[in-house]
Amino acid sequence: MELNTLSVKELLEGYQAKTFSPLEVVDAYADAIKQENPALNAYILETVDVAKSQIDESAQGSLANVPMALKDVFSTEGIETTACSNILKGFKPPYNAPVVDRLYDQGAILLGKVNTDEFTCGASSETSAFGVTKNPANLECVAGGSSGGSAAAVAANLCAFSMGTDTGGSIRQPASFCGSVGLKVTYGRVPRSGVISMASSLDTVGALTKTVYDAALVLGAIAGSHRLDTTAPNVKVDAYLGGINNSIKGMRIGLPKEYFSESVEPDVRARVMEAVEVLKNEGAIIKEVSLPMTKYGVAVYYIISPSEVSSNMARFDGVRYGPRLGEDPQDLYEFYLKNRGKGFGPEMKRRIMMGTYALSAGYYDAYYLKAQKVRTLICQDFEQVFEEVDVLAAPVSPFPAFKIGAKSDDPVAMYNADALTIPSAIAGLPGLSVPCGNTTDGLPVGLQLMSPQWSEAKLLNVGHAYEMAGR
């Protein structure tokens, strides 16, 4: 038995039956990381020693002794956390993010920190200061992004599950590119405090896993409001595993026609439609629906998110953390210019400038305010469609993983990679990416399921039904 290939559920069952020990499991992962990581570059900091020290055979939590990887934006006390940016090289947080504490409280143990686009800004992990993460299915292709390290680590069996963040698709898209399961939660379902911010009105925290069942298991450990996150409302946390085996007979599943346009590659569309057929055979009622505002999603997102990025990035100035990169600056202004000019990579500079421009005097109404109004219309689009159907099914991405470098010089093409994940993020909805087969070139394809706010349980129920029937 290859211990590192087991799901979280299988690990917990094995520990219970004493088929193997946590130390044997950590050793299996340590070997796999040593073997595979140099080619993949999923981990940027390996902490096997920490994982070993955290093993507690008497632990009773829902994730007791389960080895995980954290995207490098999760603050970990005393363990370097850089957001994969030179501007935070060497930063050791003085505390854990509350979500990390929740995972530790349930007994999860830390194998290491994994790669992301710099400050989670990107769709390919190519903007990381640590270099690109390669796709386990094809090393010439990207793992996707921004949670590329998280998705590749799960797909290559270098951890039992990983944590990521999704602002415009950053969990779902890399999960689909690598063939892992990725759950983006409702905005505010999981506390963001201590997770380095990108765009505060959009950022969400979620898990990447090997199965939908595991996604439900991890969500149960991390969901719920927290006093340090004033954007996480006190909404009841469902028993995500409780209803996961429910029949989906009679469930109304909508196919938004705008998500199956000509820009979606035929192979991707074919795999997604095969998955829809499986759901139909399970008793779901399939119906074509329309979300006419879909085509404005990317434009809205690329005003709102850079604007919020530009204000969130203002704190990185080299005063309290991060390296001071200028030689003998003459005054504070020059000190800021040098630290930020040398510390941020090209994509961060682009987004900071785009946001600064959109928020600057004279342009606010034309850009930010206009985008916020169209955001309202996108939200209404979804509200109306969820009167007709319970869940939406669509591709995660119009295409499978692309070649490294193929889009890195064309920001607009890179931004369009998120065209099918952005609209639901703008509306704060949950979304699930479930592997649904491969293209003829052997690249994974993801089925995207979306549902109303706070209905993760329904999403996981449908995803699990597909996964069980598809096997």
Next chain:
Amino acid sequence: MSDVKITKEVVQRIAHLARLELSEAEVAKFAGQLQDILGAIEILAEVDTEGVKPTAQVTGLTNIFEEDKVIDFVEDKKRLLGNVDGEVIDNQVVVPSVFNS
């Protein structure tokens, strides 16, 4: 929005506002790329937003209140200041002067 032209001077002005030092090559590159991005965003002009309210928060949350109670913050100052890449005097971070003397 449509008549906006992103010149090198515009890029330099934004970079100043954002406190980013850019090389000449970066200024030229970003001028073209920001122009492209603004071009892609222009599609929003065709949406009629007359009378539509802006959305800043999607879950309808307005406020979260906490009991007005003192919680001791016992934190080691050394640890909080431990990431400063420079001089710290009396728990104060030393930076260059605001005005160039």
